[in-house]
Amino acid sequence: MARWRPYLLGLLGIAAITFPFLWLKLAPDFDRNTMRVEWAPAHGLQFFSDLSPAFLVALLIWLGSWSNRRWQWQARIASVIPAQRRPALARYAKCAVIPLVLSGAFFLSPGDLSLFTNVGIFMILALGLNITVGMTGLLVLGYAAFYAFGAYVFAMGQQELPWFPWWLAVPFAFLLGGGAGYLLGLPCLRLRGDYLAIVTLGFGEAFLQLIRNLPITGADQGIILKTSAIFRPGLDLDKHQVAFVITAVMLFVAVFLVERIHRSPVGRAWIAIRENEVAAASVGVPVVQMKLLAFSLSAAIAAVAGVLYGAKDGFVSPALGEFQLSITVLAMVILGGLGNSYGALLGAALLYLVPEYLKLLPSTIQQSPTLNAAIPSFMTDALGNLADYRFLLFGAVMVIMMLYRPQGLLGSSRRKEEMLHR
Amino acid sequence: MSTPLLETQGLTKTFGGLKAVQGVDLRVEANRIVSVIGPNGAGKTTFFNCLSGIYRPDAGTITLAGRDVTGRPPHQLCRQGLARTFQNIRLFPEMTVLENVLVAQFRHRVLSPVPLLLRSPAYRESEEKNCAEALEFLDFVELGARARNIAGNLAYGQQRRLEIARALATQPKLLLLDEPAAGMNPQETAGMIALISRIRERGLAVLLIEHHMKLVMAISDDILVLDHGIPIAHGAPEAIRQDPAVIKAYLGEEITA
Numbered sequence: 268m269a270r271w272r273p274y275l276l277g278l279l280g281i282a283a284i285t286f287p288f289l290w291l292k293l294a295p296d297f298d299r300n301t302m303r304v305e306w307a308p309a310h311g312l313q314f315f316s317d318l319s320p321a322f323l324v325a326l327l328i329w330l331g332s333w334s335n336r337r338w339q340w341q342a343r344i345a346s347v348i349p350a351q352r353r354p355a356l357a358r359y360a361k362c363a364v365i366p367l368v369l370s371g372a373f374f375l376s377p378g379d380l381s382l383f384t385n386v387g388i389f390m391i392l393a394l395g396l397n398i399t400v401g402m403t404g405l406l407v408l409g410y411a412a413f414y415a416f417g418a419y420v421f422a423m424g425q426q427e428l429p430w431f432p433w434w435l436a437v438p439f440a441f442l443l444g445g446g447a448g449y450l451l452g453l454p455c456l457r458l459r460g461d462y463l464a465i466v467t468l469g470f471g472e473a474f475l476q477l478i479r480n481l482p483i484t485g486a487d488q489g490i491i492l493k494t495s496a497i498f499r500p501g502l503d504l505d506k507h508q509v510a511f512v513i514t515a516v517m518l519f520v521a522v523f524l525v526e527r528i529h530r531s532p533v534g535r536a537w538i539a540i541r542e543n544e545v546a547a548a549s550v551g552v553p554v555v556q557m558k559l560l561a562f563s564l565s566a567a568i569a570a571v572a573g574v575l576y577g578a579k580d581g582f583v584s585p586a587l588g589e590f591q592l593s594i595t596v597l598a599m600v601i602l603g604g605l606g607n608s609y610g611a612l613l614g615a616a617l618l619y620l621v622p623e624y625l626k627l628l629p630s631t632i633q634q635s636p637t638l639n640a641a642i643p644s645f646m647t648d649a650l651g652n653l654a655d656y657r658f659l660l661f662g663a664v665m666v667i668m669m670l671y672r673p674q675g676l677l678g679s680s681r682r683k684e685e686m687l688h689r
Numbered sequence: 690m691s692t693p694l695l696e697t698q699g700l701t702k703t704f705g706g707l708k709a710v711q712g713v714d715l716r717v718e719a720n721r722i723v724s725v726i727g728p729n730g731a732g733k734t735t736f737f738n739c740l741s742g743i744y745r746p747d748a749g750t751i752t753l754a755g756r757d758v759t760g761r762p763p764h765q766l767c768r769q770g771l772a773r774t775f776q777n778i779r780l781f782p783e784m785t786v787l788e789n790v791l792v793a794q795f796r797h798r799v800l801s802p803v804p805l806l807l808r809s810p811a812y813r814e815s816e817e818k819n820c821a822e823a824l825e826f827l828d829f830v831e832l833g834a835r836a837r838n839i840a841g842n843l844a845y846g847q848q849r850r851l852e853i854a855r856a857l858a859t860q861p862k863l864l865l866l867d868e869p870a871a872g873m874n875p876q877e878t879a880g881m882i883a884l885i886s887r888i889r890e891r892g893l894a895v896l897l898i899e900h901h902m903k904l905v906m907a908i909s910d911d912i913l914v915l916d917h918g919i920p921i922a923h924g925a926p927e928a929i930r931q932d933p934a935v936i937k938a939y940l941g942e943e944i945t946a
Contacts (some may be wrong), residue, residue, distance in 0.1 A: 325863075387824040411850060460784065471807050514786045523806075524806065527805065527806050527808070528805070528806070531800070531805050531816075532791070532792075532794075532795050532798050532800060532819075533800065534793055534806070535784070535788055535792050535795075536792060536795055537781070538781065538790040539781045539784070540785055542780075542781035542783055542784060543780070543781055543782075545763075545775075545779060546741075546742060546775065546779035546781065547778070547781070548743075548762065548763035548764050548767075549741055549742075549743070549764075549766075549767060549772070549773055549791050549856075550767060550772065550792060550793040550795070550855055550856065550859050551764050551767035551768060551793065551795055551796035552764060552792060552795050553795075554764065
């Protein structure tokens with residue numbers, strides 16, 4: 268209990284400051300031509316009723332972990348599969364995912380396809396950021412700049428050149444993005460931890476201001492891409508299906524690439540640098556080269572994601588490079604588990620899909636008579652409003668994760684290997 | 690006389706006004722065990738950090754196998770055949786014991802992107818060879834059975850031995866050991882003496898920092914004594930034991946009325 272005291276005191280402090288404001292509102296005072304503070308109990312009640320689904324989910328998670336401690340159901344389910352068969356089963360499961368995902372192009376609605384294409388792009392981004400932040404232990408906060416960089420390489424290329432389709436832009440963006448990552452890496456090599464984070468943040472913001480103000484980047488208006496350059500219907504597939512399939516294939520290639528490197532001497536060198544840079548250098552790991560490689564590869568992957576976004580939406584704007592996007596991708600990587608590629612994928616899917624589905628949930632409930640009858644109406648309204656609170660919920664989830672599961676949802680795959688061979 | 694494996698001339702390192710290491714001359718011949726001793730704060734670890742490239746010396750030269758390597762970064766020194774362990778253990782705690790050793794073989798791997806990404810037969814073969822070698826190094830320090838464990842979960846003495854295995858995996862000609870027996874009980878210390886002797890049998894030279902006099906006297910061919918960064922004595926163990934300057938540095942001056 269003593270361990271939690273500072274956090275509890277902090278939470279109580281925040282609650283004490285914010286609590287009174289939940290019950291107040293500003294109203295115009297026409298007599299004195301100004302605003303006045305009014306007592307509004309309905310607002311406070313609305314806040315708690317809006318958050319009620321979140322409380323419900325928290326309660327369910329707590330019940331799950333409590334019952335697991337009581338009855339060990341997780342271990343019992345796991346014991347059904349013998350330990351030595353598990354790696355092979357995991358490999359088959361991974362391969363089975365590929366046709367499963369691709370077949371999604373034929374039964375998902377265009378809206379869903381567009382949504383999942385976005386999820387795929389965010390997965391690629393999270394996978395790339397995981398290389399620097401998760402594996403090599405270099406905190407990069409200006410990651411969105413590389414995403415925007417890739418998108419602009421594509422957009423400007425197709426503007427200047429007579430023929431520059433997306434598939435030509437992908438290798439270009441990969442190489443140029445890698446070069447940009449290398450150049451950013453050079454001045455950052457001497458920096459560590461927070462200092463590195465601030466410098467990368469600075470570079471990211473500088474790049475964003477650049478594309479906001481240069482005439483050749485279209486400034487704030489952005490660039491509308493030629494239809495000849497972006498995803499087009501073909502092979503009996505419509506535009507959304509093409510975007511989905513290509514993004515999925517790119518994602519599989521990225522996972523393959525990153526995981527092969529992760530499980531090679533290069534990946535081990537990255538992790539060694541994260542674990543202890545001095546020791547890594549003195550056992551012969553070329554720290555400078557390996558860090559630059561990590562920067563380049565992660566930037567190159569982000570740039571490819573940028574091209575995919577441009578080819579999907581047909582429009583590129585400075586909004587791609589915003590700080591909020593860097594933070595969202597970072598949150599995805601941390602939520603899934605630093606250093607675990609599959610964790611990054613899971614984190615990206617959760618943080619992108621949960622708010623999206625929260626928005627859709629009320630209408631789904633209202634359309635189904637059984638659900639409509641089973642769920643009280645205040646809960647339905649609350650689910651709709653919950654999406655507005657998503658950054659509050661992200662924050663709460665991050666704090667809870669740091670306290671209870673700092674290694675992320677999937678955590679490090681190495682720990683699990685040890686459990687298997689004990 | 691042949692060129693020594695390691696030679697320092699007038700090696701000096703200062704931190705602001707503090708002269709941590711001053712004009713140290715040292716020769717280490719191949720396949721010899723040389724110890725550096727001295728009271729706490731004598732500059733022994735600073736001397737090691739200069740040798741292994743973590744600090745850049747302010748003056749003096751370091752020659753490794755006849756080549757001037759003064760001021761080279763650690764990974765290049767490692768490439769020249771110098772490996773070290775650390776006084777405060779610096780493992781890669783989240784990695785497995787085996788992976789800790791595999792990382793140290795990085796410099797022996799020829800890595801080209803295409804075979805690596807496609808896992809070509811040649812690449813897989815070199816990976817397997819790597820693993821087999823790493824396991825041999827682990828067996829050498831009697832950690833073979835813990836290969837799959839997380840390094841951070843090992844007991845203290847095991848972590849020290851893992852550090853030695855990791856250093857050996859870089860296939861050095863000279864191994865620097867910074868207080869390998871610190872915090873060990875008499876039984877573990879005896880094991881460490883045996884291990885260092887076996888390292889010498891492999892044809893390596895060992896440069897050792899140690900406070901444990903029994904260990905130092907038992908295995909050293911040569912001893913260098915530092916006090917306040919200044920070399921005060923250099924010679925065979927027997928001579929050092931009798932040296933008045935050494936006794937003074939350790940025990941203080943005898944009061945004579």
